[in-house]
Amino acid sequence: MEFSIEKEVFLKSLNQIQGIVEKKHTIPILSNVLIEAKDNNIFITATDLEIAVKSFYKSNIKKTGKVTISAKKLYEIIKELPNKEIFFKVKDNYWIEIKCGKSVFNLVGLSPDEFPKFPEFNNINFKSIDKKLLSEMIDKTIYSVSSDETKFNLTGIYFNFENELLTMVSTDGHRLSLISNKFDNFENTNFILPKKGIFEIRKLIEEKNEYFNIGISENNFIVDTGNTNLVMRLVDGEFPDYNRVIPEKNDNKAIINKNELLYSLKRVSTISSDKTKGIKINLKHNLLKIYSSNPDLGDANESIDVDYSGSEIDMGFNSKYLIDFLQTVEEENICLYLKDNLSPGILEQEINNNYYCVIMPMRL
Amino acid sequence: MNRTIMHIDMNAFFAAVEQQADPALRGKPVVVTGRDKRTVILTASYEARTFGIKTGMRLDQAFACCPDLIRVAANNRAYADVSAKIIDIFKDYTSDVEVFSIDEAFLDVTGSLTLFGSDEAIAQAIKAQIKKRFGLTCSVGIAENKLLAKLASGLQKPDGLTRIPPERVTTILHDLPVSALCGIGPSTAARLQGLGVTTCGQLGNYPPKVLKRIFGVMGERLILMGRGIDSRPVQPTRNDEPVKSVGHSMTLRQDLTDSAAIGKVLLQLSEMVGRRARRYGVKGRTVSLTLRYADFHTFSRRRTGTDPISHSSDIYSAAMSILSQLILEQPVRLIGISLEGLQYSSEQYPLFDDVRQRQSLTDALDQVNDRFGEFTVMAGSLLDVGEKGSGVISPAWRPDGIRNVKVR
Numbered sequence: 001m002e003f004s005i006e007k008e009v010f011l012k013s014l015n016q017i018q019g020i021v022e023k024k025h026t027i028p029i030l031s032n033v034l035i036e037a038k039d040n041n042i043f044i045t046a047t048d049l050e051i052a053v054k055s056f057y058k059s060n061i062k063k064t065g066k067v068t069i070s071a072k073k074l075y076e077i078i079k080e081l082p083n084k085e086i087f088f089k090v091k092d093n094y095w096i097e098i099k100c101g102k103s104v105f106n107l108v109g110l111s112p113d114e115f116p117k118f119p120e121f122n123n124i125n126f127k128s129i130d131k132k133l134l135s136e137m138i139d140k141t142i143y144s145v146s147s148d149e150t151k152f153n154l155t156g157i158y159f160n161f162e163n164e165l166l167t168m169v170s171t172d173g174h175r176l177s178l179i180s181n182k183f184d185n186f187e188n189t190n191f192i193l194p195k196k197g198i199f200e201i202r203k204l205i206e207e208k209n210e211y212f213n214i215g216i217s218e219n220n221f222i223v224d225t226g227n228t229n230l231v232m233r234l235v236d237g238e239f240p241d242y243n244r245v246i247p248e249k250n251d252n253k254a255i256i257n258k259n260e261l262l263y264s265l266k267r268v269s270t271i272s273s274d275k276t277k278g279i280k281i282n283l284k285h286n287l288l289k290i291y292s293s294n295p296d297l298g299d300a301n302e303s304i305d306v307d308y309s310g311s312e313i314d315m316g317f318n319s320k321y322l323i324d325f326l327q328t329v330e331e332e333n334i335c336l337y338l339k340d341n342l343s344p345g346i347l348e349q350e351i352n353n354n355y356y357c358v359i360m361p362m363r364l
Numbered sequence: 365m366n367r368t369i370m371h372i373d374m375n376a377f378f379a380a381v382e383q384q385a386d387p388a389l390r391g392k393p394v395v396v397t398g399r400d401k402r403t404v405i406l407t408a409s410y411e412a413r414t415f416g417i418k419t420g421m422r423l424d425q426a427f428a429c430c431p432d433l434i435r436v437a438a439n440n441r442a443y444a445d446v447s448a449k450i451i452d453i454f455k456d457y458t459s460d461v462e463v464f465s466i467d468e469a470f471l472d473v474t475g476s477l478t479l480f481g482s483d484e485a486i487a488q489a490i491k492a493q494i495k496k497r498f499g500l501t502c503s504v505g506i507a508e509n510k511l512l513a514k515l516a517s518g519l520q521k522p523d524g525l526t527r528i529p530p531e532r533v534t535t536i537l538h539d540l541p542v543s544a545l546c547g548i549g550p551s552t553a554a555r556l557q558g559l560g561v562t563t564c565g566q567l568g569n570y571p572p573k574v575l576k577r578i579f580g581v582m583g584e585r586l587i588l589m590g591r592g593i594d595s596r597p598v599q600p601t602r603n604d605e606p607v608k609s610v611g612h613s614m615t616l617r618q619d620l621t622d623s624a625a626i627g628k629v630l631l632q633l634s635e636m637v638g639r640r641a642r643r644y645g646v647k648g649r650t651v652s653l654t655l656r657y658a659d660f661h662t663f664s665r666r667r668t669g670t671d672p673i674s675h676s677s678d679i680y681s682a683a684m685s686i687l688s689q690l691i692l693e694q695p696v697r698l699i700g701i702s703l704e705g706l707q708y709s710s711e712q713y714p715l716f717d718d719v720r721q722r723q724s725l726t727d728a729l730d731q732v733n734d735r736f737g738e739f740t741v742m743a744g745s746l747l748d749v750g751e752k753g754s755g756v757i758s759p760a761w762r763p764d765g766i767r768n769v770k771v772r
Contacts, residue, residue: 148670150681173671173719174712245715275649275672276710318712344715360713 001065001090003037007083007100009057014075016207016228017046019200020053021071033071034115035088038064045118046071051197054118055228066112067094077105119220119231126213126224133181134212135205137168138198140179140355143324145195146172153237156192163188169242175321176242179355192239193221197232204230246358247337247344252310254283254336255350261288261334262326264302268292269319271300278364279319283338284312292319315341316364322347325357366530368483369598370471371505371513372454372490375522377467378443379409382436384499393430397423399437406438410522446498453493457486462598470510472598487525507533511594514546533592537564545589555579556586564590610646611702612636619658619695623687626696630683631676631743633701638676639738641703642730647672647711648703651682655690656698664700665690672707675726679703 014033022030027049036043041056067090077098078086087099094109138157146154151173158169167180193201201223205212210226223230269279272292282289286308291301315338325347326334333350341361348356374380378396383389393412397403405426408417415430427433447466454461457480460472473486480486487504494500503524505516512533516526528536542564543553559578561567567590575583588594612633620626630653641647651673652666665686673679683701714720732741739746 146670150669171715173714173716176715240716244717273710275705275707276712278710316710342713358715360715362713363711 001035001037001067002062002088003042003059004062004085004087005042005057005059007078007081007086009059010086011075011078013042013044013055013057014071014078016055016203017044017053017071018075019196019203020046020048020051022048029068029110029114030116031070031072032068032110032115033074034066034068034112036066036112037061045115047116047118048196049116050194051200051230051232052116052118053200053228053230057227065090067096067109068112068115069096069107069109073107077107118229121215121217121220121222121231124215124217124222126215126222127185129183129212129214131205131209131212133183135202137166137179137181138202140328141168141170141177142195142198142202143170143328144172144175144177144321144357145170145198147195148172153192153235153239156194156235157198158190158192158239158242160190161186161188162190169239171240171242174318175357175359176245177325177355177357178242178246181354189216190239191216191221192235192237194232194235197221197230200230200232204228245344247339247346249337249346250339252283252308252313252338254288254306254308254310254338255333256288256304256306256336258326258329258332258334260304262323264290264304265319265323265326268300268302269323271297272319276362277318277320278316278362280314280316280364282312282314283308283310283336285309310338313338313340315345316362317345317359318362321357321359325359329355367472367474367508368477369507369510369513370473370483370487371464371507371510371517372469372471373503373505373514373517373521374447374450374467374494375501375503376407376409376413377447377500378407378438379412379436380500381443381446381498382439383409385439385442389434389436392434393417393432394434394436395426396436396438446500450494450498450500453490453497457490460598460600462600470513470598484525484527491523491525509592509594510596510598511545511547511589512592515540515544518544528592534565537568537590537592540564542567542590547589548586552579552586564592566590568592607646608706609652609702609704610637610641610644610648610706611652611700612640613654613698613700615656615698616696619697621692621695623692626687626699627684628745628749629699630687630701631680632746632749633699634680634683635676635739635742635746637701637703638674638679639730639733641674641706642726646703646706646708647674648706649673650704651679651686652702652704653683653686654698654700654702655692655696657694658697659694660697661694662698666704668705671712672705674703675722 017033030048034045040058040061042059043054043056045054081100081103084101089097090109091097094111096107096109098105141157145157154171154173160167164182164184165180166183167178169176169178204223204225213224215222219234221232221234268290269277269292271294272278273294279290279292286306288304288306289301291299293299329349331349331351335348335350337346344358344360346356346358379394382394382396391411393415394409395405395412395417396407397405405417405419405421407419412430412433417426417429443466451461451463451469454469454471458471458473458476462470464470473483476486477483483506487506491502491504494502501523503517503521505513506527507513507516508530512528516528519526540563542548542556542561561570568587570587572584572587575586579586614629614633649672650666650668652664654662654664656662667682667686669682679701729741
C-alpha cells in the first residue's frame, strides 16, 4: 500500500477520530486507526465497538492496501510535520514509512485483519435533518446527562419523535432538561443516544458537510454526511417516564434577567463548598436574594430585582445546575417557577418556552 | 496560665469489668480475648500479669505461662456501655473531657478547681465514684499538661494517684527513658539511641538544630517533650476534626477464596457502614475496599462515584464492582469497607419517585433496626450468617458522635 496526501487533509482526518479511539487500552487494536487505500481515496476508520466512524479523503494512490497504527501517535507525528505532501508506504511486516520534506519515520504498524469490521447497513431510510437546530438542541440537553455508569439508561439523551415534534430530554436524577421543536418529515420513534456519540455528532455538525442525514437500523443510529459515516449503538435501556416529574406551573413565577442571575450565581457560589456547590435563595416581592456560606471560608450574598408577586419562599439549590441551564439561554429573561423547598423548580426561557429545566432543591 | 490536666487510665479495664460481673473470677488470673479461635489477649487481669501475660500474646503462649488461666471472650457491648457511663462521671467535673480510647481520658480541670477544692479532691471523688458504681479502679495522673499527666498515671498502677508538680518535672525526667513518653514509639526511641539519647534529660538538652535536621518538624517537639513541655489542649470529642470516613472491617472466622462467600461479608459490612453513615446523616462519594491476604499483605482499592451515597445497597454494589475487578492471589483473611469523602450538611433531593421510594424503604428499615436491634430486618442471604455486627472496639471508638460504633 502506498499513497501521498496533503498534510492538512491527513491531519484533519486523524483529528476527527481522536475522540473515538479507545484510550483505556483494554483491547490494543481499538487504539489504532485503520487506513485503507483504494479508488483514489484513503478511508480512515476508528471504533471503540460502541461508536464507529469511517470517512474518506481524496489522495494519490500508488498501490492499494490496508494497515492499522496507533491513532494517537500517528496524529502527533503528522501534526508536527511541515505543510507539504506526505508520502505513506507500507513495507514488509506492516512497517510503515512516512516521508515529508526531509523527515523520515519508520513506524510499527499492525495487521488490519484483527480490526473490527465497520458495520454495513442496507435499506436504511436516511432523512435529512436541520443540523443547526439539532446542534442547538444538543447543547441544551447534553449538560444534564448522567455520567454515573450504574444508571445506564440516563447516560444519554432521549430522542422522541412524535407527531412531527422532536423532544430531546436528559436527566441525571437530580435535574432534567427538555427541548422540543418541529421536525415534520420523521416517523414516530424514540431512542437514547450515548453521550460520547452525541459529542461526535456535535463535532461532525461543526464541519462542512455535503449533507446531514440520519437513519436508524435496529440498534444503531447512523449519520451520513457524504464523506463520513458515523455509527453508534443506541443506549440499551428504558428512559424514565419524565412527564411524571415535570411539575405543574403555578403562580409563584418570577421573571429574572438571565445575565444578572447567571453572574450573581457565579460570584456567590465561589464561596460554596467544592463538593456540593449549594446556594440558598430567598424570593419575595420583586426581590431575589442569593446567598451561600462555607464554615471554612465565610459567606456571600447578592440581591437581584426581579418581577415577582407570589408568596415568599426559601430554598437551596446546587448552583451548578442553575448555571448550566442559564449558560445555554440566549433570551434576555428567564422564568423561575417554585412551589416549596421540597418540590422541584422550573427554569424556562421567557419567550420560547419549548426549552426548560426541572431542578430538585437541596437541603442546606 | 498554668493548667491542671488529669489523665485517667482504667486498670485492666476489660478484665476488671468481667471480674465485677462474675465474682468467681475475682482474684484469679483472667484474660479477655476475642471470640474466635485465632484471637489474641486483649487484656489480662493483674493476677494474670504476675505470670508474665501481656496484651497481644497468643492464647497458647498465655496458657504456657499460666495453665490455670481463665479465658473470657470479650463482651464489647458491656465495655462500651461502662466506658460511656464512666465518661459521664468525668463530665460532672469538667466539660473538657478528651476521650483518648475506651479506657483512657484526659480532663482539663483548671476551671473546676475552685468549685471542688483541689485537683486531688476531684481525683479522689472520681475514683470513689467509679469504685462505688462499677467496682473498678483507675490510675490518675495530675500535671500541668497532657504529656506529664499521662506519664504520671503510668507511674502507679493499679489504683494510683500521682501528681507531678512543676518543680519536680526536671528531676523526674532527668533519668527517665525516652520510651516512657507517650508519643515516642520503639522506632523513634531507636533512632534517638543512635544519637546517644536514651533519657528525657538528654533529649531536652540536645542541640535543636541537629534534631530538626534529622526529624524535621518533629525535632522541635521532641526537645520540648524531653523537657516536659506540651501545649496541646485537651480537646473535647465534639470539637474533633470532622470525621473523614465511616468504615468497618472484619477478620474472617476462616480464610475465604470464594467470591460468593466474600460477597456475603461485603453485604454485611455494607449494612454496618450504611447504617452508621445514615445514623449521622452523612453521605460519601468514595467507597474503599480493603483486603488482607492470609500472609497479612493488606491493600485497598477505591471507587469514586458521581453522587454521594449512604444506602447499604449502593455501598454494596460499589464494593462488589471493586471486588469483581480484582484477581485474588491468596485466601482473604480480613475484609473492610469504608465510605469516604463524607458530606455532612447538605443533601440533593432526587427527581424520580423510585429513588424516593427507596429512601423511604431504607428509612423504614432503619427505624425497625433502631428499635429492635441491628440486623432485625436484613437481606435474606444473611439469614444463615451467625453473629453479625462489629465484634471489635476500634481505637477510634468514642462514646458519642459518628465514631460510636455499636458493638455486639
